[in-house]
Amino acid sequence: MRKGRVTLKDIAVKLNLSPSTVSRALNDHPAIGDSTKKAVKRLAEVLDYQPNPMALGLLQKKSHTIGVIVPEITSHFFSAIITGIQDVVGPTQYNIMICISNESFEEEVTLVKKLSRMRVDGILVSPASGTKSFEHFQNLQKNEIPVVVFDRDCPGLDSDKVLVDDYSGAYQAVEYLIHSGCKKIAHLGGPLNLSTTKHRMQGYLDALEKNNMPIRKEYIQHVQGFSHNDGLKPAKKLLNQTDVPDAIFAINDNIATSAMHIAKKNGLRIPEDISIVGFDDEPHSTYFSPSLSTVWQPVYSMGMLSARILLKRLKDNNVAKNFREEIFKPELVVRASSK
Incomplete structure (x- = not known):
C-alpha cells in the first residue's frame, strides 16, 4: 500500500469492495450487512483511517467549522470568551477557527472574506475598534452564513447579539464614587466609535447629572487602544491639570492601572487623594497595590451563550429571522483603590 494518509480506496482495495460500500459501512448504512461493517471498521482501525473533513464538507455542503473573530487574544477578557466558546463547541461535530483582527477594520474585512471562501458554517465576532460599517457582515448573511455579534454592538445590524449592559456598569461605578464622597470625577474613555465606549461614557455622564454633579470637559479623555501604554498619555493629561x-x-482595567501608575508618579495617594475604578475585573486586578475596584462582567458565560445561539441557528437552518439579543448585567466589585 502507498505511503501517506489512508483513504477509502485503500480499504476498498484490501477488502475487494467499492469505495462507496466502504463509506456506507463506516457510516452504518442499513443496506450494508453486519459482517461487512465489522470487516471494514476493523481494517479502518488497524490502518488508522481518518476521514477527510474537507471531502466530507464538500459532500455534505458543510465545513463543520465555525469562525471566531476577536480584536486581540492576549487579554483575559477575550481568552475567557474563547474558552467559553470552545467548551460549548468542543463536544459537537464543529471545529473553531480563531482569527485576530488586531483592532483593524481592514483586517476584519479580509478575515471575513477568507472565512467565507473557506465556507465556514457560521461566524462569532467581536468587532474591531476601527469598524464603522457592517456591510461585510451583511454579505455573510446574504450568503446564508449566520453571524453572532458579542461584546461590542453593531448598531443597525440585524443579527443575534450577546452583549453586556455597559451603561449600567458605568452608572454603578460612578454613582458609587459619588456616594463615597468624590466631588471631581474624571473619565478615561475608549475609542469614540465603539458601542462600549459610548454606553460607558453615557453611564458616567448620567450618574453625574442625576446626582447634581458638574460635568467638566477637561475631565474626559479618550484612549486610542486598550493596553496599559495606551492609557499613559491621557492619564497624564488628567492628572497634570491645576x-x-x-x-x-x-474604560477598562488596563487603562485604570495606567491612571494608578501616573497618580503614584505624581505623588498622589490611592485612595486617600484619588479613587480609581476600572471595568472588566481582570484576574490581575486583585494583585495590584492597592487592589483595583472594578466592574465585573461574565465574559466566560458570554462566550458560552454566543456559541449556543449560533449552534442552535445552524441546527434550525434559520439564518434571517427571530434574532436574539441577550444582555448580561455587570456588577461592581469594590476593592482598595477607591474610598
Whole structure:
C-alpha cells in the first residue's frame, strides 16, 4: 500500500469492495450487512483511517467549522470568551477557527472574506475598534452564513447579539464614587466609535447629572487602544491639570492601572487623594497595590451563550429571522483603590 494518509480506496482495495460500500459501512448504512461493517471498521482501525473533513464538507455542503473573530487574544477578557466558546463547541461535530483582527477594520474585512471562501458554517465576532460599517457582515448573511455579534454592538445590524449592559456598569461605578464622597470625577474613555465606549461614557455622564454633579470637559479623555501604554498619555493629561480630579472611572482595567501608575508618579495617594475604578475585573486586578475596584462582567458565560445561539441557528437552518439579543448585567466589585 502507498505511503501517506489512508483513504477509502485503500480499504476498498484490501477488502475487494467499492469505495462507496466502504463509506456506507463506516457510516452504518442499513443496506450494508453486519459482517461487512465489522470487516471494514476493523481494517479502518488497524490502518488508522481518518476521514477527510474537507471531502466530507464538500459532500455534505458543510465545513463543520465555525469562525471566531476577536480584536486581540492576549487579554483575559477575550481568552475567557474563547474558552467559553470552545467548551460549548468542543463536544459537537464543529471545529473553531480563531482569527485576530488586531483592532483593524481592514483586517476584519479580509478575515471575513477568507472565512467565507473557506465556507465556514457560521461566524462569532467581536468587532474591531476601527469598524464603522457592517456591510461585510451583511454579505455573510446574504450568503446564508449566520453571524453572532458579542461584546461590542453593531448598531443597525440585524443579527443575534450577546452583549453586556455597559451603561449600567458605568452608572454603578460612578454613582458609587459619588456616594463615597468624590466631588471631581474624571473619565478615561475608549475609542469614540465603539458601542462600549459610548454606553460607558453615557453611564458616567448620567450618574453625574442625576446626582447634581458638574460635568467638566477637561475631565474626559479618550484612549486610542486598550493596553496599559495606551492609557499613559491621557492619564497624564488628567492628572497634570491645576485642578486634579479626586476620582477616575476608566474604560477598562488596563487603562485604570495606567491612571494608578501616573497618580503614584505624581505623588498622589490611592485612595486617600484619588479613587480609581476600572471595568472588566481582570484576574490581575486583585494583585495590584492597592487592589483595583472594578466592574465585573461574565465574559466566560458570554462566550458560552454566543456559541449556543449560533449552534442552535445552524441546527434550525434559520439564518434571517427571530434574532436574539441577550444582555448580561455587570456588577461592581469594590476593592482598595477607591474610598
